[in-house]
Each structure stands twice: as C-alpha cells, then as structure tokens.
Amino acid sequence: MRAVTWQGRKDMRVEDVPDPVIEEPTDAIVRITTTGLCGSDLHLYDPLTPFMTPGDIVGHEPMGVVEEVGPGVRDLAAGDRVVVPFNVSCGTCWMCSQGLHSQCETTQNREHGTGASLFGYSVLYGQVPGGQAEAMRVPFADTLPIVVPEGPPDERFVYLSDVLPTAWQAVEYAAVPDGGTLLVVGVGPIGDMACRIALSRGIRVIAVDPIQERLARVAGRGAEILQSGDEVPDRVRALTDGRGPDSVIDAVGMEAHGSPVAEMGQKALRLLPKQWQGTVMTTAGVDRLAALHLAIECVRRGGTISVVGVYGGAASPMPMLQLFDKQIQLRMGQANVRRWSSDILAVLEQDEDVLGVESFATHRLPLEDAPKAYATFRDKSDGMVKALFTP
Numbered sequence: 001m002r003a004v005t006w007q008g009r010k011d012m013r014v015e016d017v018p019d020p021v022i023e024e025p026t027d028a029i030v031r032i033t034t035t036g037l038c039g040s041d042l043h044l045y046d047p048l049t050p051f052m053t054p055g056d057i058v059g060h061e062p063m064g065v066v067e068e069v070g071p072g073v074r075d076l077a078a079g080d081r082v083v084v085p086f087n088v089s090c091g092t093c094w095m096c097s098q099g100l101h102s103q104c105e106t107t108q109n110r111e112h113g114t115g116a117s118l119f120g121y122s123v124l125y126g127q128v129p130g131g132q133a134e135a136m137r138v139p140f141a142d143t144l145p146i147v148v149p150e151g152p153p154d155e156r157f158v159y160l161s162d163v164l165p166t167a168w169q170a171v172e173y174a175a176v177p178d179g180g181t182l183l184v185v186g187v188g189p190i191g192d193m194a195c196r197i198a199l200s201r202g203i204r205v206i207a208v209d210p211i212q213e214r215l216a217r218v219a220g221r222g223a224e225i226l227q228s229g230d231e232v233p234d235r236v237r238a239l240t241d242g243r244g245p246d247s248v249i250d251a252v253g254m255e256a257h258g259s260p261v262a263e264m265g266q267k268a269l270r271l272l273p274k275q276w277q278g279t280v281m282t283t284a285g286v287d288r289l290a291a292l293h294l295a296i297e298c299v300r301r302g303g304t305i306s307v308v309g310v311y312g313g314a315a316s317p318m319p320m321l322q323l324f325d326k327q328i329q330l331r332m333g334q335a336n337v338r339r340w341s342s343d344i345l346a347v348l349e350q351d352e353d354v355l356g357v358e359s360f361a362t363h364r365l366p367l368e369d370a371p372k373a374y375a376t377f378r379d380k381s382d383g384m385v386k387a388l389f390t391p
C-alpha cells in the first residue's frame with residue numbers, strides 16, 4: 001500500500017510499504033478514506049527529528065471502513081465506518097477508566113518516561129505505524145475506534161480523531177466561569193476549533209495570532225480578534241476591565257514565533273550528532289515559549305491557563321515568580337480522545353453543522369501530494385489551515 005513516511009528532517013515521502021495485517025486477536029484493519037494533516041505532524045517534520053527513524057509511517061487523524069477484524073473482536077465488524085483516535089488506548093486499564101486515555105497504562109512508554117502510545121508519532125510514543133496511509137492496523141478494536149453513522153460526508157466526523165477532542169478538552173480545562181472571557185492564543189486548527197466550541201457554549205472569546213486570514217475565520221464565527229504584537233497584553237486587559245481574561249488557551253506549542261533565543265537553541269541542536277540530539281532535547285530547554293509566556297502575562301490573577309500546544313524540552317525556563325504570585329492554575333496534556341468522543345458525537349449527529357466542521361478544511365488533496373502539503377502547512381502559505389488527504 002501507499003503511505004506517508006518520514007525519511008529525514010523536512011523529508012516526508014509517499015512510499016510503497018507492506019500492507020498492515022492482524023497481529024493480535026483484538027486488532028482490526030481499517031481502510032482509510034480520509035486522513036488529516038496536523039500541527040503535531042510539524043513537530044515530527046523538524047524539532048522531533050532525533051526521535052524519528054527513516055521509514056516511519058506518520059499521521060494520526062484517520063477515518064475509514066473496517067476491512068477485517070481479529071478473532072477476539074466482538075463489537076466491531078467489517079464494513080463499520082470508524083474514526084481512529086490519535087491515542088492508542090486500551091479503554092479498560094485504570095487510567096482509561098479515569099478518562100485519562102492519553103496516560104493508558106497498557107500502552108505507556110515507560111522506557112522513555114512518556115504516556116500512552118500515539119499513532120505515527122516517534123519512538124517516544126511507541127513508534128506505532130500511523131494513518132496517513134491507505135490502510136492501518138488498529139489495536140483494541142472493541143474499545144478504541146469510534147463508530148460513526150453512514151450518511152454525512154467524512155468531513156462531518158474525521159476531526160473526532162484529534163482536532164475536536166483536543167479543542168474540547170482545551171475548553172474544558174480552561175474552566176471559564178459563567179459570564180467569563182476566554183483568550184485563545186494561536187488559531188491554527190486547534191485554536192480555531194477551541195474558539196468555535198467556546199462560542200457555541202456562549203463564552204466570550206478573544207483570539208490572537210500573527211496570521212490575519214486565520215483570525216478572519218474565527219472573527220466570522222463571533223470571536224474578537226487581535227493580531228500578535230507587543231501591545232497584546234495591554235489590549236487584552238483593555239478589553240477585560242483591566243484584569244485580563246479569566247482563562248487562556250495556549251494552542252501554539254513549541255514552535256511559537258517570537259522566541260529568538262530558543263529558536264537558536266533548536267537550530268544548534270541540529271548541529272549535534274543525531275545520537276546526542278534526543279538526550280539534549282529531553283534534558284535541556286529547547287521550547288520556544290513566546291505563546292506560553294503571553295498566556296501567563298495576560299491571564300487575570302487567579303485565572304486558569306489550559307495548555308494544549310505541545311512542548312518538548314525538559315528545562316525550558318518558566319516564570320515561577322509570576323505564576324505563583326498571580327495564583328495561576330495550569331492544566332495541560334494530550335487530549336484523552338475517548339473521554340470526550342460521545343459528548344462530541346452527540347453534537348456532530350445534529351442536522352445542523354453546529355461547529356462548521358464540513359467547511360473547516362481549506363484543502364482536500366490526494367495522499368500523493370502529502371510531501372508538498374507538509375511544506376505548505378509549515379510555511380502557512382496558500383491559505384492552508386487544515387488539509388485532509390484522500391488515500
């Protein structure tokens with residue numbers, strides 16, 4: 001089959017790879033009909049290079065049709081239409097039973113000190129073949145895939161794999177009080193969807209991003225918008241009675257623009273021999289923290305910051321004085337997809353497209369165009385906010 005594979009820094013290629021097969025009795029094989037490109041894939045494209053192996057199949061936002069199930073599968077059958085969550089979670093361990101599927105104890109990567117495995121996401125997260133491919137093996141077939149109804153187009157459901165539960169959890173963790181204001185820093189697909197979810201709940205939303213066309217999308221749905229710049233904290237306070245927003249979502253992560261020192265650190269890391277890069281990254285500060293620092297600066301005293309953007313360095317400097325003095329609550333983590341999927345499915349099954357998911361993607365491309373799409377998405381050019389591939 002054809003699949004998008006990582007071959008080196010900024011080098012994704014669509015290659016012929018062996019078809020996936022049932023390995024465990026509880027596996028399913030899913031034929032992919034739509035698969036997304038995510039901001040998290042951009043971390044693999046460059047900063048997480050030390051943890052990648054040439055030939056790794058990437059991608060973690062797939063949906064499709066079950067082709068085959070193993071002999072131990074009871075509740076899923078060939079022909080079922082499913083979305084595959086980006087966490088590889090068993091659904092039955094203690095962590096999963098707490099709704100903490102991204103910490104699944106069956107798939108945790110203890111040798112790397114990391115949580116549950118993720119599809120298509122480096123040795124740090126289990127090196128599980130991903131979903132930017134014509135087909136994939138899905139373990140825990142009775143508990144992991146989300147069965148969705150026939151009828152609506154794939155665009156209605158495909159974001160259940162990641163964008164929707166991630167944005168949903170970001171809003172939940174932001175814990176905006178009644179009548180409160182939410183600041184969303186970064187309106188790529190995740191921040192954009194977080195704005196939509198918050199607005200659909202009647203929350204007042206202010207969004208900030210350097211890119212005007214991305215801001216225009218959320219303005220169209222009712223958010224107040226600010227273009228990134230030095231004066232953002234003052235302008236945010238001016239909009240919130242001088243106090244700052246009750247809650248802030250950081251939907252940017254470790255490649256934030258506007259962090260010159262850390263950017264130099266990320267570049268210097270690349271000059272080291274590959275076998276040292278991983279060690280340096282997991283012990284040193286290589287995150288660009290501009291977005292997180294902006295969140296800390298803006299949030300009101302006693303407010304909550306919900307960090308959904310991914311960070312990867314182990315010693316990135318944090319303004320502890322300001323965090324402590326402002327009495328800030330910080331919540332973060334990979335989305336626990338299965339924790340939220342039923343709540344979200346109930347919204348998606350309404351006739352009305354409440355969150356605008358069917359017109360959310362800016363690009364629909366053949367899988368063969370993936371290498372070009374990675375570069376376009378990284379450069380945020382051609383108006384690309386969300387790309388979906390058709391295998």
Ligand SMILES: NC(=O)c1ccc[n+]([C@@H]2O[C@H](COP(=O)([O-])OP(=O)(O)OC[C@H]3O[C@@H](n4cnc5c(N)ncnc54)[C@H](O)[C@@H]3O)[C@@H](O)[C@H]2O)c1
Binds near residue numbers: 186228256334
């Ligand atoms: N926690 C999770 O489970 C989870 C799941 C999916 C994605 N993510 C992470 O969420 C983040 C966003 O993902 P995405 O797909 O929307 O990616 P993206 O790269 O398209 O979006 C990032 C946005 O942030 C903006 N930005 C950059 N620097 C900024 C700054 N200093 N201030 C304000 N805005 C800034 C960019 O212009 C862009 O619009 C990534 O770090 C991704 O890895 C986390």
Ligand SMILES: [Zn+2]
Binds near residue numbers: 038040041163
């Ligand atoms: Zn994703």
Ligand SMILES: [Zn+2]
Binds near residue numbers: 089090092095105
């Ligand atoms: Zn589990």
